[in-house]
Amino acid sequence: MNQYNFDEIIDRTGTDCLKWDDNGSPDIHPMWVADMDFAVAPEIQAAMERRLRHPVYGYTFHGDGLLDAITSWVGRRYHWNIEKEWVEFSPGVVPALSMSVLAFTNPGDRVIIMTPVYRPFYNSVRENGRVIVNHQLSKDENGYYTIDFDRLESQIDKRTKMIMMCNPHNPAGRVWTREELTALADIAKRHDLIVVSDEIHADFIYSGHEHISIASLSEDMANRTVTAYAPSKTFNLAGLCQSYVVIPNPRMRDAYMAIYDGCMDLGSNVFGMTALTAAYNEAEGWLDQLLVYLEANRDYAVDYIRKNIPEIKVCVPEGTYLLWLDCAGLGLKNEELNQFFLEKAKVRMNMGYRFGEQADTFMRLNIGCPRALLDEGLSRIERAVKAR
């Protein structure tokens, strides 16, 4: 079996890299956007090179090789047996969220989101003329987030048409359990809601947890759910703009495709397709080794913060490579908190309040990087907090 070197530090500057080149200043250590700093699996790179050597990059379609790779991956990794016909595409998961809002709701309809949550959830509802129903997740003293199902159900009225969920949850790091998903599915059925499930982080699950796609719970759920997946986070392919949705219900699929054709009527990205197929068919071993590395990064960072920076409370993620940090102990919020980390620590993270107003003392730290880079970021934060 190949051994991969996740400690290798790759200079990403000068590649128009969002994380490193659009980072404000070269002396700021970037630990923000959910993008990892590891080299792509060599198996994927080799497949891309083979395709690159063919001298024509013309129109493509979604052939059986690609669809087989997807159905097999979803079956193997998420234990959900899907049909090729259920798979449709999108250049990204975020556009798939917006297309789903447009396809399955009407202007003025209400869409439930569970906050704090990834910013584009708000935009895909609000910017498309729908109304956000904000279900604030409950949080205990250890930073463990849960859904209050009774409260959530009480927020539903006749104009509520959709639940948009994130599993694993960004930024809380929760991997929703079968019990939680079943309770959500029961609510969706009782109120005849469409569910849109963003599962872009589904491949990042730590020991003791299991990814379950809510659509896989029952035929009823499959028939009311759009599930969005992508190889982009998992295999570091976000720049190739390749993601897909699984929609078992043929009427919903038609509605999704009507919006897709109206919005973009795109073919596919030849390199995105090549990379996805190689990733799913050949790079599973790379992912399994990466997960061991990331889990060690998580444990390292959690221990480091608990021991050395007790002013910051860390929510231990069950999945994702994102650490959600409660910085209330620093007595700063919002932009002031961000400025403290930028100016004093020289570390860029994502600002908590962008995920939800209630998260104004939080920051999100990306641990998807070689250990040495993680260590650099943590020690900068420690020094700045101690020097306050």
Ligand SMILES: Cc1ncc(COP(=O)(O)O)c(C=O)c1O
């Ligand atoms: C929950 C979630 N959904 C979607 C995305 C982005 O998806 P895409 O780049 O495929 O639009 C991210 C990226 O951070 C994310 O965390």
